[in-house]
Amino acid sequence: MRGTVTWVDELTFVGEAGSGNSVVMEGGRKNNGIRPMEMILLGVGGCASYDVVTILQKARQKVVSCHCELNGERPDTTPAPFTRIEMEFVVRGSGLKETQVARAVELSADKYCSASIMLRNAGVEIVHSYRVEEV
Structure with a gap:
């Protein structure tokens, strides 16, 4: 896996993944891009959501939609790594x-989601829950 991050101006950067997709990142002054720590949080949610949906599809469950609500806790220090993610x-x-x-x-949390397993192995407490809604 490869990528490139290029400085645009002030605290704005563009990240381009090896796949050719790109994203704007910003340090928070102008709020014209995602902050890097937000990207980590969203990456964990995306990785786990992908797992949950594909596992349910393979189990022939009729999934109409799935979203993951995330809450990341960080200390008020520098550096400020995640300590807990819900x-x-x-x-x-x-x-x-x-x-x-x-x-x-459970399978996503314990076996498949590389992003959450990596963070958990680094000491981040990760708590999973779910709600099922009938359509």
């Missing part, structure tokens, strides 16, 4: 089995 998956579908959703979240 992830709540809201899975909507028709006739979803709660046991299947719970299993998908």
